[in-house]
Amino acid sequence: MQVDPRARFDNYVVGSANRLAVAAARNVAEAPGSVYNPLFVYSSSGLGKTHLIGAIGNHALQRNPELSVEYVALEDFVQQLHAAIASGELERFKHRYGRVDVLLVDDVQFLTGRRETQSELLRLLNSMQGTGRQIVMTSDRPPAEIADVDERLISRLSGGLIVDIGAPDFETRVAILREKCEERKVAFAPGVIEELARVEFASVRELQGAMNRLSALQSVDGTLTPAQVRDIVGLPEPAPPPARTSVQADEFFGFLTDIASAVAAQLEPWRVRVGEAVAYWGGEGYRTAALERLLAAPVAPPNYEALLRGYGQAVEQLRELERQVTTVDVALGGDERFRDPERLAEATAFVENALAGSIPPGGPQAAFARASFEESTSNQMAIRAADAVIAEPGNRYNPLFLVGPSGVGKTHLLNAIGNELSARLGAGRRVACEGAQGFIDELIAALQDGTIERFRARYRAADALLIDDVQFVGAKERTQEELFHVFNHFHSAGKQLVFASDLQPKAIEGLEDRLRSRFEGGLVAELSLPDRALRAKLFTRFLADARVATPADLIAYLADRPATSVREMMGTVQRLRAGMEESGLPLSLGLGRRVLEPSGATPVSAPAAIREAADSFFLDDEKIVWEWPDVAGRLVEELR
Numbered sequence: 001m002q003v004d005p006r007a008r009f010d011n012y013v014v015g016s017a018n019r020l021a022v023a024a025a026r027n028v029a030e031a032p033g034s035v036y037n038p039l040f041v042y043s044s045s046g047l048g049k050t051h052l053i054g055a056i057g058n059h060a061l062q063r064n065p066e067l068s069v070e071y072v073a074l075e076d077f078v079q080q081l082h083a084a085i086a087s088g089e090l091e092r093f094k095h096r097y098g099r100v101d102v103l104l105v106d107d108v109q110f111l112t113g114r115r116e117t118q119s120e121l122l123r124l125l126n127s128m129q130g131t132g133r134q135i136v137m138t139s140d141r142p143p144a145e146i147a148d149v150d151e152r153l154i155s156r157l158s159g160g161l162i163v164d165i166g167a168p169d170f171e172t173r174v175a176i177l178r179e180k181c182e183e184r185k186v187a188f189a190p191g192v193i194e195e196l197a198r199v200e201f202a203s204v205r206e207l208q209g210a211m212n213r214l215s216a217l218q219s220v221d222g223t224l225t226p227a228q229v230r231d232i233v234g235l236p237e238p239a240p241p242p243a244r245t246s247v248q249a250d251e252f253f254g255f256l257t258d259i260a261s262a263v264a265a266q267l268e269p270w271r272v273r274v275g276e277a278v279a280y281w282g283g284e285g286y287r288t289a290a291l292e293r294l295l296a297a298p299v300a301p302p303n304y305e306a307l308l309r310g311y312g313q314a315v316e317q318l319r320e321l322e323r324q325v326t327t328v329d330v331a332l333g334g335d336e337r338f339r340d341p342e343r344l345a346e347a348t349a350f351v352e353n354a355l356a357g358s359i360p361p362g363g364p365q366a367a368f369a370r371a372s373f374e375e376s377t378s379n380q381m382a383i384r385a386a387d388a389v390i391a392e393p394g395n396r397y398n399p400l401f402l403v404g405p406s407g408v409g410k411t412h413l414l415n416a417i418g419n420e421l422s423a424r425l426g427a428g429r430r431v432a433c434e435g436a437q438g439f440i441d442e443l444i445a446a447l448q449d450g451t452i453e454r455f456r457a458r459y460r461a462a463d464a465l466l467i468d469d470v471q472f473v474g475a476k477e478r479t480q481e482e483l484f485h486v487f488n489h490f491h492s493a494g495k496q497l498v499f500a501s502d503l504q505p506k507a508i509e510g511l512e513d514r515l516r517s518r519f520e521g522g523l524v525a526e527l528s529l530p531d532r533a534l535r536a537k538l539f540t541r542f543l544a545d546a547r548v549a550t551p552a553d554l555i556a557y558l559a560d561r562p563a564t565s566v567r568e569m570m571g572t573v574q575r576l577r578a579g580m581e582e583s584g585l586p587l588s589l590g591l592g593r594r595v596l597e598p599s600g601a602t603p604v605s606a607p608a609a610i611r612e613a614a615d616s617f618f619l620d621d622e623k624i625v626w627e628w629p630d631v632a633g634r635l636v637e638e639l640r
Contacts, residue, residue, distance in 0.1 A: 407565025
């Protein structure tokens with residue numbers, strides 16, 4: 001998550017209660033990873049911890065825009081970790097946080113009892129400290145007081161600098177109020193701010209809330225005096241206990257009662273109520289244009305109370321709609337429609353569309369391009385089939401079932417098809433590309449939440465569906481049932497289906513016949529192990545991408561070496577690069593042999609003429625040794 005750009009040092013008021021914390025934060029922002037690593041800031045809620053760590057992130061970015069700065073609340077970190085584990089993408093999760101230069105973790109007190117999260121955070125902390133990268137954490141208590149946390153993690157958290165933020169004193173409260181007044185362009189009569197600052201609020205949020213009350217009254221009539229302040233914010237003269245309980249339980253409506261009694265003599269009550277509603281809902285982030293028009297009326301509308309109630313009810317409906325839409329996609333919750341009660345009908349339609357499944361699963365990964373997928377006899381059939389599907393989606397080879405061992409490029413080709421289909425179908429059409437495990441996890445979540453119809457509609461909303469590693473649906477009856485329904489919908493609508501698997505449909509254990517027959521009803525296209533021609537092309541490209549000049553005889557030598565996957569070939573390139581760096585020599589056939597055949601006894605492939613004439617199964621390079629370069633390899637000791 002990005003840091004809130006509004007959190008800066010220049011709008012953070014410094015006082016005696018937070019001076020040490022601010023000084024430490026500035027030092028960290030000036031030189032991340034060099035001092036106070038980790039920095040641990042704790043205080044009660046509402047005293048500025050989140051603002052302070054946000055200021056660290058923004059200042060660090062201002063000094064060095066190339067830095068990767070990440071802010072995350074611990075609850076979000078936990079959810080991301082669990083989602084990564086559930087989807088089998090834990091390595092991707094680790095990689096994401098492993099490249100962060102400045103990590104800001106908020107509310108770490110919620111680590112209590114979460115052993116898995118503690119282990120991952122400890123690993124991340126060790127990694128970041130070991131590579132000179134900065135981590136900053138906040139909590140409502142010091143590390144030693146966070147219950148049920150691994151002692152190793154407590155030790156790491158305590159190994160940097162621990163600073164606390166106290167409640168602001170009078171002078172700091174005055175400075176905070178003046179800063180907020182300037183920020184909101186609000187002015188009070190002399191002495192009003194100082195009188196409010198004399199009240200010892202438990203947090204800065206409460207202080208700002210009290211200022212909002214004064215601002216609400218001032219929006220109606222700017223005649224406030226210091227003597228009115230305590231009455232307006234509902235503070236002593238002491239009230240009877242029941243009255244104080246009522247104020248604490250319902251601060252807003254208690255405040256309305258205070259206003260009515262304090263200003264009834266000189267203000268129209270309806271203006272007070274409408275003005276307070278404008279300030280309150282505006283502070284909550286909602287558009288208040290309708291209330292402002294009401295406030296501008298020369299006389300009280302006969303139904304103003306009903307209008308106020310209607311506005312509040314509209315806000316509650318918007319909140320409920322926003323809650324519903326986040327069950328489909330969390331990112332939709334911030335849409336501006338949910339901040340304007342006058343757009344309630346528009347927000348309702350938006351949510352209905354989302355819940356109806358008009359937002360399909362994610363698309364293919366853009367990094368996998370068709371142009372970069374090399375062709376040879378070992379994958380030619382699959383590539384030609386893919387090109388046909390791209391040219392005529394839904395008409396030829398529907399479904400297209402790609403099959404081959406791990407590491408031969410199925411995922412690349414699947415995503416490449418998706419990218420080409422996205423470009424061909426146009427911006428208004430959507431191509432869904434999902435892993436089978438993701439499909440399974442989403443189905444389980446839908447069954448738990450009772451949203452199975454939304455799950456089905458979400459997939460049906462796509463114009464093409466591509467599923468990787470479909471072999472994982474074997475022996476999962478409910479998943480196969482849902483996939484069967486999705487398959488039928490796409491096929492009957494003429495929408496393209498593409499699947500990828502390590503196994504032939506008939507070899508997937510536990511796959512129902514109704515799905516097997518449908519998979520086999522299109523085209524099952526195989527991708528075999530890389531042949532010599534493909535190995536030559538790929539080694540040439542990989543070494544060129546690494547900016548390594550490679551002689552032709554080395555390419556021929558590498559192409560002659562058997563490889564079980566493209567991943568293995570990439571590993572070979574890395575070994576060659578490491579050998580170059582270690583020896584300080586340019587890459588050559590001799591160096592390649594020394595790196596890849598340290599014992600000098602690696603078997604050599606058969607001559608090309610023999611290889612072409614031989615039976616590809618019985619005379620495979622992995623089964624036949626054509627030449628023994630060392631006589632010792634031909635000796636067999638007689639067992640006695």
